[in-house]
Amino acid sequence: MKLGRLNHIGIATPSIADSIAHYRDTMGATQITEPFDLPEQGVKVCFVDTPTDSGMNGTQLELIEPFDESSPINGFLAKNPAGGQHHVCFEVPDIDEARAEFEGQGKRILGPTRIGAHGTPIFFLHPKDMQGILTEIMETPKEGAHWSN
Amino acid sequence: MKLGRLNHIGIATPSIADSIAHYRDTMGATQITEPFDLPEQGVKVCFVDTPTDSGMNGTQLELIEPFDESSPINGFLAKNPAGGQHHVCFEVPDIDEARAEFEGQGKRILGPTRIGAHGTPIFFLHPKDMQGILTEIMETPKEGAHWSN
Numbered sequence: 574m575k576l577g578r579l580n581h582i583g584i585a586t587p588s589i590a591d592s593i594a595h596y597r598d599t600m601g602a603t604q605i606t607e608p609f610d611l612p613e614q615g616v617k618v619c620f621v622d623t624p625t626d627s628g629m630n631g632t633q634l635e636l637i638e639p640f641d642e643s644s645p646i647n648g649f650l651a652k653n654p655a656g657g658q659h660h661v662c663f664e665v666p667d668i669d670e671a672r673a674e675f676e677g678q679g680k681r682i683l684g685p686t687r688i689g690a691h692g693t694p695i696f697f698l699h700p701k702d703m704q705g706i707l708t709e710i711m712e713t714p715k716e717g718a719h720w721s722n
Numbered sequence: 723m724k725l726g727r728l729n730h731i732g733i734a735t736p737s738i739a740d741s742i743a744h745y746r747d748t749m750g751a752t753q754i755t756e757p758f759d760l761p762e763q764g765v766k767v768c769f770v771d772t773p774t775d776s777g778m779n780g781t782q783l784e785l786i787e788p789f790d791e792s793s794p795i796n797g798f799l800a801k802n803p804a805g806g807q808h809h810v811c812f813e814v815p816d817i818d819e820a821r822a823e824f825e826g827q828g829k830r831i832l833g834p835t836r837i838g839a840h841g842t843p844i845f846f847l848h849p850k851d852m853q854g855i856l857t858e859i860m861e862t863p864k865e866g867a868h869w870s871n
Contacts, residue, residue, distance in 0.1 A: 703748075
């Protein structure tokens with residue numbers, strides 16, 4: 574496997590509304606998507622775009638708020654009530670190949686491959702096998718649209 | 723202030739050597755700098771470059787290992803023995819202006835502005851004022867060299 578683009582970093586928050594205000598007013602973000610529900614992942618999501626030299630196509634900040642009481646991020650927020658860095662997500666060209674490679678290395682994969690917030694297949698790797706970091710692997714969007722807008 | 727480039731994410735590790743092996747062998751990183759000591763910050767550091775559509779100029783992974791027993795990241799590693807996501811770093815065009823803006827908003831800044839791992843001025847903001855995230859602000863390198871190599 575070859576290291577892919579750092580698509581986004583996932584940031585858990587008790588309030589997406591408060592986090593949007595923080596990134597807009599304190600950090601000066603100019604492109605923030607509307608929040609949307611992702612009930613199958615148990616989260617409400619929105620993306621903050623970051624700039625590169627060539628446009629607003631940098632690594633995104635993915636803000637995630639629990640969707641309900643069974644959300645998988647409730648445990649994280651119980652330990653980190655103000656929110657915090659939850660996961661990192663790298664792109665791969667082929668999700669099935671990547672899954673087979675990680676499995677071949679004995680890395681624990683958390684659940685089935687499924688459709689993530691960007692509409693492409695994703696899976697998560699156990700942080701204990703990934704240097705303490707919950708790692709998401711995401712298939713690069715086919716149309717080359719790595720970012721919102 | 724306008725949101726700047728996400729320069730790097732800081733990843734604490736008990737062993738830079740093990741982390742380099744992980745990013746090289748498991749994640750497929752192709753550009754990893756030699757580790758170097760930053761005793762005034764209390765860390766040993768190296769950078770893993772990530773790709774964008776135009777080259778290896780994506781947001782870097784900054785691997786940090788404690789330099790000695792007084793390292794400021796020892797507390798983090800005591801809580802997260804396997805390592806984990808430690809901070810995020812955004813670029814600004816002018817470090818003094820950025821500092822004044824954050825101070826004007828009542829954000830707590832941790833210590834003086836100093837020279838960071840990229841050789842440009844940096845400061846850190848208190849995670850309690852930044853949605854639970856230890857946030858580094860870094861002046862964009864003047865020569866436009868955002869990455870190693």
